[in-house]
Amino acid sequence: MFIINCPYCGERDQTEFSCGGEAHIERPKQPTELSDDQWAEYLFMRKNIKGIQFERWNHIHGCRKWFNVVRDTSNDKIHAVYKMGERPPIK
Amino acid sequence: MSNNLRINKNNFIDQTVRISFKFNGKKLFGYKGDTLASALLANNIHLVGRSFKYHRPRGIMTCGSEEPNAIIQVGKDPALTDPNVRATEIELYEGLEAFSQNCWPSVNFDIGGINNFLSPLLPAGFYYKTFMWPASFWEKYEFFIRHSAGLGKSPTKPDQDLYDHQYVHCDVLVIGGGISGILSAKLSAEKGLNTILIDDKSYLGGSTIYQDDDIFKINNETSNVWLKNQIEKLKRIPNLTIKNRTSVAAFHGYNYLLARENLTDHLSAHERKGKIRQRLLKIRAKKVVIATGAIERPLIFSNNDRPGIILSSSIKKYIDYYGVKTGENISLFTNNDSAYETAISLNKSGVKVKVIIDIRENPSSILSEKIEKTGIKILRGYTITNTDGYKRIKSIDVMKLSKDGGSVIGKKVTYKCDCLGISGGWTPMVHLFTQSGGKLKFRNNDNVFIPDENKTPSEQISVGSSNGDFELDDVINNTVKNIKIFLGLDKNKYENLDIKCSKEKQKRNIWLLPSNEAISKTKPFLDFQNDSTAKDVKLALREGFKSIEHVKRYTTTGMGTDQGKLSNMHALGIIADTTGTNMGELGTTTFRPPYTPLTFGAIVGRNVGEFFDHTRRTAIHDWHVENKAEFENVGQWKRPWYFPKNGETMYEAVQRESKAARVSAGILDASTLGKIDIQGEDASEFLNRVYTNAWSKLAIGKCRYGLMLNEDGMVYDDGVTTRLGENHYIMTTTTGGAANVLSKLEDYLQTEWPELNVYLTTVTDQYSTMSICGPNSKKIIKKIIPSLDLSDESFPHMSFKNSKIDNVNCRIMRISFTGEHSYEINVQSNYAKDVWERCIEAGKEFNITPYGTETMHLLRAEKGFIITGQDTDGTLTPSDLQMDWIIGKKKYDFIGKRSLYRSDTIREDRKQLVGLLTDDPKEVLEEGAQLVESLEKPIDMLGHVTSSYFSPNLNKSIALAVVRSGKKLKGKKLIVPMENKNINVTITDTVFYDKENKRLNA
């Protein structure tokens, strides 16, 4: 059980948060213009990396804000936390 | 039986306080400070149980949590009895009653012992090989296993004890109160760090606290005296918390640890009253020091499991700490110097040590020299090849080892003894280290896995024996040196201690000791609890198992409640030897939490009974209780299910309620529906994007039904939303979906559409909702609010008005989930019960009938209205539900729109919602029942029933179902095959009642 540094509240226990899956997958602005394959790519395809992964997290039992987390899925080490709309601070 | 097994020299046991207890019904005595094991041994009782598979007699083998044999049942109260308790850990208290577990009818006469003679038939993988086939025999095997393989009895009544959870935070957590843990805690606390020291025993000091021989000295004091002084000083440091009788069960990432604190298990029944039994500590530590020590290894030779064979260090503890002689005529068998310490202690206490068998050729050290002076015989380069004695060891056979250790030579000599101490070296307790993600490295010279300092998770350190230091000077010097770096300390007083101790000169290790007999005729036990032998491991390897994880499961080695703490290393060693692999490359099996078993009570704490989950009650709940409602759990809510009158059954009550709602008036507490207040200048645009239909043109004061999809196009939730003002809406959701809908909407607002100026607030609890329906509903509302214009022109269906009931503000919506003319009154929750009672009072002359969820479901089914989550399951599109009318065709986008014309969602043979009528109108279908076209095999399943009721208003059975290509099948006959009959049904429209919606305005 890790500790997440919410950009709005500070360090809190993992039990206060929920994970929203891979980050930086933008909802297409013009879905009707997409082929089935392009829409399916947005809808279904996720990376599930062993190692450094960019994720969305929600402080659901706290400030309820969404933000991004860079987490190493192999050891749960969190390398960075940043707000929605911001660029990842690391590659 | 001898009475002089207790010596009278030590200060750890209070021999002035006699404690009576019972073991297997026999009344015995011990003293304050005893464990059950030490008290049994003082009563000359070694035999405490039978082994799992062969039912061999087994005795107390250790003095700690690694005990494989002395696993007992404590107490016989059906609510309080505790199985699988280790006799070596439980402290003696007045009235303790303990029983052997794994024996029937008694520990001395055990029918299962016949397995011992059948043992050639019970080799490795026996369970897999025998019980796998044929499957139909399983019942018989299960009976056999359950009866002969006792693993204790579960309590049959609810646990009456109290358990607690506590969150704990500290700068430094030190696990283990031996000498290295004490030094670490002292250094940490003296630096001013908030420190917690945890130890599983009732006292501190580990094995050093009873090491009183003058070979071991620190600053000219014997090591026990020196340590005792340190502990006294330690106890006075204010920023240090000591938790005794506390065992760390799990070490997770980010220094999150779980520990169980035993608070009353050492007290007599009347001392326990009203106290919390165990507390689960949830600890977050900035830094963790693992000082969990090491446990002694046994030696693996034939018949090494007889009662009376005890780890040599345990014999030392029984004599030095508890003052208990484990025998009158003890021999020792070792591959290292530890057994000599035991011999010195026994010799001092006047216990005869006949012979020390040492597999090493030249083990000279200060310890062995001291022993030689006493005249105790030492056989160097010898091994034990066999033992004798059924319920207690009687003798050992000793032979000379060949130079390479692979065989025995010369003549066999037999020595009589009533106790044999064995020592195969030491295994560092690295369980918690590996649980936390640390990786081990193998040290070849003494065959131990120790923490790899380069692969240790940050902010933790292992010290002392758990880090592979076994001799006093190494333990102290390395602990002080490493803690200094770990905590960033300055020079301290422990850096230049004058330490004297014995140093081991020679090492020799043989994992499986040879015998003069063929291995097939020997019984060298590896896992004492699960009865697996070295032979089983070798057999598994011959049969092709290579991975240690597979060998472990196939032979069940290390799979008992002790998790193989004693002999995992030997199993690995034998695998390595047999396959010619290096142990370091082989690795270890995985250590999983908990380190020692946890009670369910400690795990759940106070979260039992009514505290198991939150219970949500509406503001009108008390009225429902007073009026004898039966309740249904809907998520965390308690909702009235139906209101039985005069002993009605549920069926009768629901039929009456459903009829009354359509004939005159019904009233429903709908407060549990989710309510989200939506405000902001972009509120209309927001609703446009989240619902499938159009919202921009909804006039203020109007209501609209909306369907919400997931991006995959599947129906997610539904409800009515009302426009209260230009930029103000109130959305209702399903009861179960309320929290998730809010989260989903917040997600879109924050991450996809941050440009929208919209604010969401949940007001589910703040407003209560009562729905009055039926042809007389208008008259009832008129009575309550005479000033309100209820004409269809002023207040049409799907509209809303602000009003007042006396001084109470209320929102009244004219919306309907029953198809009847109906009103929904929303008031601030603290007025809800009064308003509800006003409605009931006003409705009396119209026989207003309170109804619950069941009638609500029936009434809406008559109208073919769906319930998301009952008629839908996340695989149905609006079109599948025959609700194409609700798709805003002209809308450019909404959540899920693009998915509505994917190749899969436009298939015509998708499952689609239909109505069903049974050929026999009295026959009510079962929800979930399958629908088929013909009974000819193979039978093709076409769909299933989602809702089914007997409609009192139509006087026939009705049902909703999802059926493949259902939209095209109207009028088609299908079959619902049940266990003892086949029911004929016809596919119909989904609307059964008032197809023209005339009643809405009736």
Ligand SMILES: [Zn+2]
């Ligand atoms: Zn937050």
